[in-house]
Each structure stands twice: as C-alpha cells, then as structure tokens.
Amino acid sequence: MREKISIQDDGATAWLTGFSAGGGARYLQIVGRIEQAIADGTLVPGDRLPPQRRIAALLGVDLTTVTRALTEARRRHLIEARGALGTFIAAPRVELAQRVDLSMNVPPPPDGVDFDDLMRRGVSQVLLRADASLLMTYQLGGGSHSDRAAGVMWLAPMLGAVEPDRLMVSPGAQAALAALILSQTQPGDAIATEPLAYPGIRLAAEQLGRRVVAVDVDADGMRPDALAEACRGQAEGRGDGRPEGGAVRLVYLNPTTQNPTTWTMPESRRHELLATAARHGLLIVEDDPYWLLTPDAPTPLARLAPDRVCYISTMSKCLSPGLRTAFVVLPASVSEDGVLAALRAFALMSAPLTTAVTTQWIHDGAAQTLLSGIRREAAARQGIARQLLSSVGQAPPSGIHLWYTLPSYWTSQALANAARAEELRVTPSEAFEVGTKRANAIRISLGGAEDRLLLASGLRRLADLLARRPDGIREIVV
Numbered sequence: 001m002r003e004k005i006s007i008q009d010d011g012a013t014a015w016l017t018g019f020s021a022g023g024g025a026r027y028l029q030i031v032g033r034i035e036q037a038i039a040d041g042t043l044v045p046g047d048r049l050p051p052q053r054r055i056a057a058l059l060g061v062d063l064t065t066v067t068r069a070l071t072e073a074r075r076r077h078l079i080e081a082r083g084a085l086g087t088f089i090a091a092p093r094v095e096l097a098q099r100v101d102l103s104m105n106v107p108p109p110p111d112g113v114d115f116d117d118l119m120r121r122g123v124s125q126v127l128l129r130a131d132a133s134l135l136m137t138y139q140l141g142g143g144s145h146s147d148r149a150a151g152v153m154w155l156a157p158m159l160g161a162v163e164p165d166r167l168m169v170s171p172g173a174q175a176a177l178a179a180l181i182l183s184q185t186q187p188g189d190a191i192a193t194e195p196l197a198y199p200g201i202r203l204a205a206e207q208l209g210r211r212v213v214a215v216d217v218d219a220d221g222m223r224p225d226a227l228a229e230a231c232r233g234q235a236e237g238r239g240d241g242r243p244e245g246g247a248v249r250l251v252y253l254n255p256t257t258q259n260p261t262t263w264t265m266p267e268s269r270r271h272e273l274l275a276t277a278a279r280h281g282l283l284i285v286e287d288d289p290y291w292l293l294t295p296d297a298p299t300p301l302a303r304l305a306p307d308r309v310c311y312i313s314t315m316s317k318c319l320s321p322g323l324r325t326a327f328v329v330l331p332a333s334v335s336e337d338g339v340l341a342a343l344r345a346f347a348l349m350s351a352p353l354t355t356a357v358t359t360q361w362i363h364d365g366a367a368q369t370l371l372s373g374i375r376r377e378a379a380a381r382q383g384i385a386r387q388l389l390s391s392v393g394q395a396p397p398s399g400i401h402l403w404y405t406l407p408s409y410w411t412s413q414a415l416a417n418a419a420r421a422e423e424l425r426v427t428p429s430e431a432f433e434v435g436t437k438r439a440n441a442i443r444i445s446l447g448g449a450e451d452r453l454l455l456a457s458g459l460r461r462l463a464d465l466l467a468r469r470p471d472g473i474r475e476i477v478v
Contacts, residue, residue: 013050015042016058024112024373026061030069032111032380034078038089039384039452047089049079076451092453100458101448103425105259105401106321108381108447110373118366119357125364126356135352142168142328142340147355150362151327155313158291159303162329168336170326170343171350173287173314178204179343180285180310181250184334185210190234190248194222196432196439198259198287201252213248214434221255221265224276231280251282256297257290260432260443261403262395267298274305283334284309289317292371293378294396307331315358317400319370324351325358374398381446381455388459389444389466402444409469412440418470422461 015037023029037043049055049070056066070087073079080090109115126135143151148164155162170176177200181191187209193201195214205212213234216226231248253273255265277284286301286309302311306329314326330336361367375398385402386392395402406415412428419426429439444462449455 013058016055020376022372023376024369025114027065027069027072028112028114030059030066031072031076031078034073035076035452036380038078039456040387043089045089045091049087049089051086078453092457098454098457099423100454101425102444102446102458102462103427104448105317105445106447107318107374107400108377109451110370111377111380113370113373115370118370122357122360122366125360126353130356135356139349139352140344142336143350143355147359150359154362154367155327155329158288158300158313159311159329166329168328168330168340169350169355170328171324171347172316173289173312173326174200174204175343175347176312176326176328177201177285177287178208178346179339181205181208181210182342182345183338184283185249191250191252192227192230192248193252193434195434196261196429197252197434198254199431202434212434220269221263222253222273224272227251227273227276228280231282248280248282251277251284252287253284253301254287255301256288257294257396257399260401260427260429262393262399262401264294264297270298270301270304274301274308277308286311288312289314290399292318293375293398293400295398302329307333310334318374319367323354323358325355378446380452384452384456385444385446385459388456388463400445400447402446403441404444405441407466410466412442414470415442415465418465419462422465424458424462426462
C-alpha cells in the first residue's frame with residue numbers, strides 16, 4: 001500500500017513517488033527511487049535534481065530526511081554536487097566493463113534496510129545477552145533451545161507448528177544434504193532427482209559414493225509414474241545379470257521456485273509424488289530455500305507428509321549467505337543423533353556467533369525486516385531484467401534468479417564462455433544436468449551485483465551478447 005501524493009510529472013520529478021508502507025527508512029527509500037530511476041533510464045547522467053527543499057515539500061518529509069538521502073546517494077556514487085549549480089546524476093562508474101557476477105544465487109542487498117546498522121545491533125544484542133566465551137567454543141548439539149525456538153518461529157509460515165525436538169540447526173543447506181545422504185543411504189544407493197537439479201546434490205552424492213538418477217518431468221515437475229519406474233529399474237538391475245547398483249533410497253526435490261528453472265510444483269503433483277514415495281518406501285528430501293520469496297507458494301511436502309519428508313530451509317538464499325544457518329526438520333523415522341553424527345564427519349558444528357545472530361534477528365523481528373527488504377529489491381531487479389532482456393520466462397516477482405532459454409545459434413557453454421570475455425558470469429545449463437543434455441539455457445542470478453546500476457550494466461551487456469551470433473565474436477591475438 002502506498003501513500004498517495006500529488007507530484008507533477010515534469011521530467012525532473014517523475015522519479016519521485018510516494019513511500020511504501022513497511023518499505024524501511026524513508027531516506028533509504030528516496031535513495032532507492034534515485035537508483036531505480038537511473039537503472040531504468042528515467043534519470044541519466046547530467047540530469048539535475050530539484051533543490052532539496054522542493055524534494056522535501058513534494059514528498060512531505062523534513063529537510064533532514066532529504067539531506068540524509070542525498071548524502072547516502074553520493075556515497076553510492078549516484079549523484080555529484082557541483083556547488084551553486086546544484087546536484088546532478090553522476091556519470092556511471094560501471095560502464096567500463098566492470099565484472100558483474102550473474103552466476104551466484106544470493107539474495108540482493110535489501111531495499112530500504114540499513115544492513116550495516118542491522119548487523120551492528122544484532123551482534124551488540126548477542127554480546128549483551130550471551131557469554132562471549134561460549135560463543136567461541138565447541139557446541140556439538142543441533143542448536144540450543146533458543147536456536148530451535150527461533151527455527152520453530154521461522155518455519156511457522158511454511159510448516160505450521162513444529163515440535164522443537166524434530167528440528168536441528170545445520171551450518172548451511174549443503175552440509176545438511178550431505179549429512180542426510182551419509183546417514184540415510186549406503187554406498188551405491190541411488191538418489192532420484194529431476195533432470196535439471198541443484199548441482200550440490202550431485203556433488204555430495206558423488207563424493208560419498210552414491211549415484212544420482214534422473215527422473216523424467218512434465219509441466220508439473222517430476223512424474224510419479226517415472227519415479228515408480230526408476231525404483232523398479234534400479235531394483236532389477238540392468239537386465240544383463242549385473243546389478244546397476246543399490247535401489248533408490250532418497251528423492252531430492254526443490255519444488256518451489258526450482259533451481260534453476262524457477263517453476264513451482266503444484267500441490268496436486270506434490271500429493272501424487274508423496275503417494276508414490278509411500279508405496280516404494282522412499283524418503284524425500286525437500287530443499288526449500290525460496291518458499292519465503294515465492295508469493296502464494298503451495299504447501300510444502302513436509303507439511304503434507306511430515307512422516308516421510310526431511311525439510312531444509314536455509315538462510316543463505318533469503319537473508320544472507322554469511323549466516324551459514326539452515327533449519328532442518330526430520331520425520332520421526334529419522335534419528336537426529338544419526339544425522340548429527342554424519343554431519344560431524346565434515347562439519348563439526350554451526351558457527352555459534354552467526355547462529356546466535358540469526359536467532360537474535362528472528363526473535364526481535366529484524367529477520368522479517370531484512371526479508372521484506374530483500375523481497376522489494378528482488379522485485380525491482382526482476383523488473384530491470386524484464387525491461388532489458390527479451391523472452392524472459394516465468395519467475396516469481398521476488399525471485400532471485402531467471403532461467404533463460406538461448407537462441408539456436410548459441411549453446412549454453414559457448415554463451416557462458418563468451419560472457420566471461422565480456423566480464424560477465426552466468427551459469428550454463430550443463431551445470432545442472434543429471435545424465436543426458438536436456439536444455440540449452442543459462443541461469444541468470446540477480447542478487448550478486450552490488451546495486452541496481454551494476455546489474456543493469458551487466459544485463460545490457462548480456463542482451464547485446466545474446467543478440468550477436470558466435471561468428472561475430474573474434475578472439476584478439478597479440
């Protein structure tokens with residue numbers, strides 16, 4: 001909901017819009033408006049901003065708020081002061097082929113949130129309430145009582161009421177995946193995934209001597225009949241008297257805003273897969289990092305069948321990778337002691353300080369503030385991407401990545417290589433493929449760029465590259 005305000009659209013003030021309720025500090029919202037206007041071309045280098053008093057009057061705020069906003073905008077190199085001439089949009093500093101990472105799926109810097117201040121206050125509160133020596137020593141459990149209580153609060157929108165003794169804290173989702181594979185399967189066993197899947201599941205399985213088998217999909221995701229067929233095929237071997245390996249034991253699913261394709265599995269298909277898993281005695285691992293970034297997300301599998309699903313929710317994709325905290329909910333049939341024993345083989349514990357900051361933020365509401373800012377920023381970045389790239393597929397409005405199908409004259413690996421020469425990084429479809437090649441696409445991650453201007457610069461260069469044929473790209477030999 002936006003506050004209504006009458007602002008004359010005369011070009012110089014078209015970028016000034018009312019404030020968003022819950023959008024964070026007003027001075028940061030003003031900075032965000034400037035940044036967005038530069039990114040979408042409403043403001044260009046050399047444009048003169050209205051005087052501060054006029055901005056304050058148009059927005060209905062005090063002069064101090066505007067002064068603070070412009071100070072922050074100068075710090076970000078968005079504007080420059082030219083003495084008596086006024087304040088102008090600065091020449092971009094990102095156009096000189098500055099490297100832009102569009103390959104790493106991380107949440108973007110939050111809109112309207114002073115992250116530095118949030119971090120300082122979070123750490124300060126932790127140190128006031130906790131014994132510093134305890135934060136610097138070994139903690140071998142799956143999280144303290146407060147940590148688990150925070151996890152229960154955080155997971156309530158997804159799973160409803162969760163018993164704290166079913167929840168454990170892990171140092172990130174990748175560690176949790178590896179611990180579940182190690183504790184719930186034997187060497188040679190198979191893990192069923194979709195043909196395009198998060199690369200970490202394949203890496204963990206291969207390192208631990210397990211196999212990953214691709215199960216066919218349709219428009220709704222993994223097909224239940226194909227999963228049943230995979231179970232029968234793995235159990236029967238290859239038909240030449242030699243076993244292909246152990247049976248399918250685990251099913252790995254990332255059903256909401258799937259990485260990399262961004263599709264979301266409808267609830268009807270979730271019920272069908274759960275029924276198939278029950279018939280074949282399969283345990284499902286639901287990796288669900290994007291549920292909170294997906295409006296109207298369906299009910300998680302773990303809520304539909306809590307006795308058959310291990311649920312993983314990481315902070316790395318919706319708050320910050322630096323927190324290195326994931327909440328894992330286990331069904332009664334899975335021993336927490338067994339999972340923790342497996343986890344300690346390669347990750348002795350979660351970092352106590354960052355886990356404590358996560359817990360503090362959840363309990364005092366800062367995590368929700370940060371999440372709201374990330375949703376707003378992700379939505380703005382989605383808008384920039386759709387403006388600058390043609391043929392962008394479906395993705396949730398606050399998703400942090402896109403799946404882009406390439407024109408026939410590009411292969412995904414060739415495009416990724418050419419992008420690297422342009423100081424861009426994107427992820428080719430080969431990185432996600434299980435088994436045979438299924439796609440000719442790239443994943444474009446929107447959160448890694450420092451700000452919207454850098455993102456827009458990178459996306460413009462990528463759009464130019466996509467429009468050129470590989471034959472038009474020549475290596476320079478010196």
